[in-house]
Each structure stands twice: as C-alpha cells, then as structure tokens.
Amino acid sequence: MRLLVVEDETRLARALQRGLTADGFTVDVALDGVTGLERARDGQYDAVLLDVMLPGLSGYEVIKQLRAAHVWTPVMMVSAKDGPYDQADGLDYGADDYLVKPFDYVVLVARLRALLRRQSDPRPPVLAHGDVRLDPATREVTIAGNDVSLSRREYELLEFLLRHPGRVITKTELLDRVWDARGVGYEPNVVEVYVGYLRRKLGPGLIETVRGAGYRLAP
Amino acid sequence: MRLLVVEDETRLARALQRGLTADGFTVDVALDGVTGLERARDGQYDAVLLDVMLPGLSGYEVIKQLRAAHVWTPVMMVSAKDGPYDQADGLDYGADDYLVKPFDYVVLVARLRALLRRQSDPRPPVLAHGDVRLDPATREVTIAGNDVSLSRREYELLEFLLRHPGRVITKTELLDRVWDARGVGYEPNVVEVYVGYLRRKLGPGLIETVRGAGYRLAP
C-alpha cells in the first residue's frame, strides 16, 4: 500500500513516515502543497494524507485540483481543531475522511485502513436535481438529456449549488467557496452575473433568488 | 444512520439488513412498494435503498410520489442490468444515485456513504409554532402547509420571535436584535408596522400584543 503524506511540519511528517512504514505501508512525504499536488497527481498512491494548512498551496486547493485532474485517490484531510476551517468544508471539497489534530496515531491507522477498504468504487456519484444532471467525474452537464457547455466558473457554481440542494446560500459564501477561499477582492455582483449565465443556459426556475439572503435551488 | 431498504427478494433484503446493521446502520425493511412508500414518507430516514422491480408499486412510482410529497431523503435506486429500465430513468425521477444488480456489497456501502456525506449538510433544525413552520436552511415559511413569502425584515422578525417562544419581547429589544445592533435611529413604530405585516400574512392570533410591554407568541 503506497501512501503520500503531505505535511509541512517536518517533525510530524518524519514521525508519520517512520510509524506507517513500520505498519507496512510504503510512504512518500511532500513538505508543501505544490509538490504534494504534483506527486499525488503523478504517483500511483492508494491514499493521500493531506494537511490543510500548507505553505504554497492549501490542502483545499490541492484536493480541488486533484479532483479536477480526475485523480480519485482517496484523501484523508488533517487539520487543527481550532483553525478557521471545519470538517464540512473538507468533505465538500471531496475529501473522503477527516481527522482533527492532534490525533491519536492508532485512530489514524484504523481510519486509513477503513478508507482503503471501502474505496473499491471511487467514482463520485452523479449529482442530479430536477432534469439537470452533473457528473463530477467527466464534468459533463446535461439538462433533460441535452448537453450543456459551461465555463469553469459556471460549472463550479452549479456544482456547489447542487451539493447543497435546497439550502439558501449567500453571495458571500459563494464568493468564499467558488471564487476564492480568501473571498476578498470580488464584488458580490459577479455572483449575480454568473447566476444570470446559468439561468440563461439551464433555464430560469432552477435557481431561485431569495431577496436579501442569497440563492437556492428550486425545490 | 437510519436506512430503509425496499426490496421484495426476501433473501437479499435480509442479507442487506444483516450486513448494513453490522456496518453500523439502523435498517428497516419494506417488502413491497406500497409499504415502502408509506414508511419512507413517514419515517425519518437518512437514506432509502430502493429496488426498481417491486410488486404493487414500482420503484419509479415510489420515488415520484415521495418527491411529490416533498420528501427529499436521498434515494439510491437498484435495478437489474438487463431490465427494461436504465440508469437515466432513475435519475430522471429524482434518484440520487444508481446501482446495477448484481452489485458488490463493498461498492454499495461506499456509494451509500458518499450519498450520506453529500446530504449531511448539517441543517439547522426547523422552527415550528402552532401551524407555522420556518426552515432556517431554506428560509421557507409555511402556515398549515402553504408557502408564505416574507421579505427580509419580516422573516428575521418572525425568526427571532420563534426562537423565543412564550417570552414577552420589548420593541426596544426587537430593534436591537432584528434591526440594528446599535438599535438607534429607528422609531419603535417600525416594529408595530412589521408585526402588522406578519399578522396579515400569517393570520392574527399568532403574535399577541402585551400592552405596555411588547409582543409574545401566542401559546
């Protein structure tokens, strides 16, 4: 079993490498996000252990780009409990499991084994709502069976909405999650513009405006 | 995690019940479409595993009626590969994922977990009082089942009242909490105006006036 550990704290990284090797895994280490992404993309790993707080490229960015590159290696995210991020975030971005620092080594191994065991069908399921269907694996979107071509932003906005069906989502949240994790430097109006684009391509009635609050997938 | 398995092959149904129970789920079984629909509609399940070929009521009918009844429990459809139906049909009817028989049990569990994860958007609980219901996640407000459209202020005022049922709340407090943290610059009369709007939309009798003191939700 080949593992990739992406972790910038050298001390922890080495400890994990030693322990996991002793437990029978073959372990590579990457000390920052960029090399982590590269290795994860190219190497044939059975699982990736991915820290969230990384120099260069955050863990979220890494997993996002990994999935965008059609790499479905199971990923276990690791983050400090008191960070600005939380579990839901990690899972949203496509992590398969989530661990909070500081973690117990035994728990880590158990979860890792469970992850490897259940990962026999890694293809993400199709997202569907009404007659709109979105396949994260191929990035294809269809409406009533007809293909729709979406730009990157349009696609990611739609995917985020489909992952939270029914919930009202504020423009700020969308800017945070679809545009930029830092979320600054954008006018909320971009969201309005892109919702407009989607409505033009997918028909009105799919995305509802909740005045003063945000947007929501029509029930 | 509560699951409902709707499957008429008793042998398979029992096997699934045993396996999924061992994997930590709480499993109910329905052996035909009619009872399946009933249970799915009434029970609070986290997911439904739904066979397509069912005596009484086909799986498609079940999911159609389920969605028509505004039940959005995630549904995984299961069907024989060589049946007259195919995957597209299932997704069209509003299934969230699709599995072809014969399926690998490990695959089933993996997909089921993915489904639950997607769905496990931690939704805030619905606020209810009398026949008024308010869902903070979707911002939907219903009275006796009928949708009511509220403006931002109206919504926030109602939400605040529902979060403090029974208590008498002064106008000053409402100005503080619903209008503006600084609470200055508003006439107390705005509150009266908005209480008026709410009474018009939700019927009198919901919000009681306590003369000289404030407002209170009727018991």
Added chain:
DNA sequence: GCAGGCGCTGTGAGTCTGCTGAGAACCTGT
C-alpha cells in the same frame, strides 16, 4: 365617563437589491 396614551394601519417617498447589456482585460489554443 373621560382623557391621555398606546398600538394599528394606509399612504407615499426614498432607498436598496438584483438583473442585464456593454465592454475592458485576460487567457488559451491555433
């Protein structure tokens, strides 16, 4: 019974929010 105060509501002006078309800047592939 009466006066004063409190709360309710109709009216309307000003504000705010969201939608859209136009266009500039920037990529990307040819």
Added chain:
DNA sequence: ACAGGTTCTCAGCAGACTCACAGCGCCTGC
C-alpha cells in the same frame, strides 16, 4: 499574432422593500 472564449466591472433600470408620518380606534387609569 489572432480569434474566440472567459472573467469581471460598471452603470442603468425596474421593482421590491423599508420606514416615517399621521390619523384613528381602543385600552386603561382616574
């Protein structure tokens, strides 16, 4: 380099919303 697509800002518009105001009715304390 160029064409086409994409991303984002800006400005104008329409409609919804918010709130003050003023008049009226009702409650309450004397």
